Amino acid sequence: MNQPIRMLRLPAVIQKTGLSRSQIYRLVEMGSFPGQVHLGERTAAWIEAEIEQWLTERINRTRAAGVEGKASGT
Secondary structure: OOOOOEEHHHHHHHHHOOOOHHHEEEEEHHHOOOOOOOEEEEEEEEHHHHHHHHHHHHHHHHHOOOOHHHOOOO
């Protein structure tokens, strides 16, 4: 059975990713971060599954590049 779609408002996206508000919007504009869904005239949110997928891809890319080993000094 499919999970219900969960929407995250900006404060939750900031907390989940560790990115600043301006960096999130900059990455969205560049096409490097999931875009928000407009829920109303002045309300927007992000789909949690898309944010989690973005985080997983970012982790995998970083680990594949060997950045983790460089940062820890090994």
